[in-house]
Amino acid sequence: MARTRGAERAGAARRAKILNVALDLFAARGYRGTSIAAVAEAAGITQPGLLHHFPSKEALLAEVLAERDRQVLLAAGSDRAAEGSNLVCALEIVHDMLAQARGNRGLTRLGHLGTSGSDEVPELAREWARRRVRTYRTDLATVIAQDIAAGRVRADADPVATASLIIAAITGLEEQWLLDESFDMPAAMDAFTRMLCRDLLIEG
Structure with a gap:
């Protein structure tokens, strides 16, 4: 049983390493520029x-995109408790997401992968x-x-409509x-938030 748990932990650690390596390579080289062979070599397997x-490769990309979102939301503190307006809290999280984006250009570019309209981007x-x-x-x-x-x-x-405007601002x-x-x-984003709050929030 101990051996089984050890193998499971080793497998989970190996999977996490593959994901992180693939995320970096997809972000730096794009989908077409990243091969399974390159990811395997970088991960040491x-x-x-x-x-x-x-x-x-498509299955790997799917997991990488999910991991990308998880890291961005975690870094922005999306689990914070709202104080006062839920909308204001959501906008603060968006602000932090954009601030985090400046620290990893490739990760941000990866987030726009599915909206490029290029035939080189998989349907997934x-x-x-x-x-x-x-x-x-x-x-x-x-919210x-x-x-x-x-x-x-x-x-x-x-x-x-308001939610759509916020998403348009982020993108x-x-x-x-x-x-x-x-x-x-x-x-x-701060300027947009001030305008939105002035128009929507009820004072007090």
Whole structure:
């Protein structure tokens, strides 16, 4: 039994190492520029060993994209407790996500992989991007609706439309920064947040 638990821990550690290595390589070289052989070599294992954990390059990419989101949200403190407006807390998390993005350009570029429209991007990545946007929009709309019900946000606010605007701001600001690294994403997000809060929040 002890041997089994040890093997499970070793397998989990090996899988985590593969994911982190693949994340770095996909971020630096793109999907087409990264081979299974390169990931296996960087992780210090054989290709058959890698394919034991991830049966294809597409399957590896799917896990890498999920790990990318997990790391970004964890770094931004998405589990923090809301004080006051849930919308304000969500916007603070978005601000921290953009601040974190400046520390890893490749990771940010990877987050835009599924929206490029290129035939070189697998359908899996496009579906991941569609699913992520739907999830973000639903979660943000729920937060805004809760604030409306609690009397913290104007009753005539449209939760879905507002959530869509916030997502558009995140995507657009990241794209501007990917084109021009001198662009200050967090400062621009702060300006957008102030405008949004002035329009939506009920004083007191």
